[in-house]
Amino acid sequence: MARSKQTWTGAGSAAGYVLRYLTPMRRLMLDIVGGEKEADRALAILVAHLVKAGFSGHDKGRLRDFLVRGIRSAAKAGYDEAIGERGKNDSLEIAEPKEKPAPPKMELAQVESPQWRxxxxxxxxxxxxxxxxxxxxxxxxxxxxxxxxxxxxxxxxxxxxxxxxxxxxxxxxxxxxxxxxxxxxxxxxxxxxxxxxxxxxxxxxxxxxxxxxxxxxxxxxxxxxxxxxxxxxxxxxxxxxxxxxx
Structure with a gap:
């Protein structure tokens, strides 16, 4: 039914291949974290991980399932990073500390979420x-x-x-x-x-x-x-x- 023999599991560059699907990834990440800055930071964390570790042996099944799990992990990592940065600001007694980040809406990042599909x-x-x-x-x-x-x-x-x-x-x-x-x-x-x-x-x-x-x-x-x-x-x-x- 398809002519192409190239699949995501055989991609030479995990990060390069995944970037083909940045638009749907960013749409879901925006729903999860709520802001463009936060979404872009979380996606940067995900791409950096793929550059460093590739698919890390998780290149099985459907790419969209792999990506939604990666989006979940990156959203959490971005949130933890933001909380850590806020803690540093508090310890330095900055007059106007950053507003506490909103927790990511992990319930939106499900493998069979109609929104993600x-x-x-x-x-x-x-x-x-x-x-x-x-x-x-x-x-x-x-x-x-x-x-x-x-x-x-x-x-x-x-x-x-x-x-x-x-x-x-x-x-x-x-x-x-x-x-x-x-x-x-x-x-x-x-x-x-x-x-x-x-x-x-x-x-x-x-x-x-x-x-x-x-x-x-x-x-x-x-x-x-x-x-x-x-x-x-x-x-x-x-x-x-x-x-x-x-």
Missing amino acids: AYWRDGILQRSWRSLERYQHARRYDRITHPHPAGDEAPREDLIHDVLRVAMSYPNESLESWAGRVTSSTGRKVKPEEAQNQLELARIRFAQQIADEVAQTLETPDPAMIQSEIKALGLGKAFAGVKVQA
């Missing part, structure tokens, strides 16, 4: 959209630099990101309207039949990108595990009527 799902989708956009740009560049002989042109995929975005943003509009919107945003005349063709290609490519992204967050990315994670994250709609490569 939603953040993680959004992160997978964002990465899939970026991958689709990069592919679209590559196709445009390829068409310019390596034109095909007349009558031997590969299927056009130089608008797949734009067409899919429009179709999802305006689901109740007609194909003609989508074509008009893409024409306005790209400056290239797009007929309804071309918009339809590129939309079909886009749905296949987007579903494949999601499958690839999910696979890279699993220890064992076999088809059953990938399908199970897609279902758990509520991403199954992207695969309706679409067949992706094995």
Whole structure:
């Protein structure tokens, strides 16, 4: 179901790999600790640990489970650090001691928390959209630099990101309207039949990108595990009527 053989458990750099998912991590950390400064400090503690110790033998199962446990530990470490700093200030008799830090809301950092799953799902989708956009740009560049002989042109995929975005943003509009919107945003005349063709290609490519992204967050990315994670994250709609490569 997924083409990529790269998984998080085989990453050469734990910290570098994890930074791909900084956005959902930061959203959850903000919920737990309450402030941006505190969240960024806690995340810095987590990343520093990964730089030093890697996955420390805990590279099993799903990446999102590993990360939520790491977020819990980092939030606690950040809180303990803040309490320690406040204690130092008190001992030095600073006139205006810092306000006592609020304890982290650890109950929000659960493996199967709906909130964490939603953040993680959004992160997978964002990465899939970026991958689709990069592919679209590559196709445009390829068409310019390596034109095909007349009558031997590969299927056009130089608008797949734009067409899919429009179709999802305006689901109740007609194909003609989508074509008009893409024409306005790209400056290239797009007929309804071309918009339809590129939309079909886009749905296949987007579903494949999601499958690839999910696979890279699993220890064992076999088809059953990938399908199970897609279902758990509520991403199954992207695969309706679409067949992706094995």
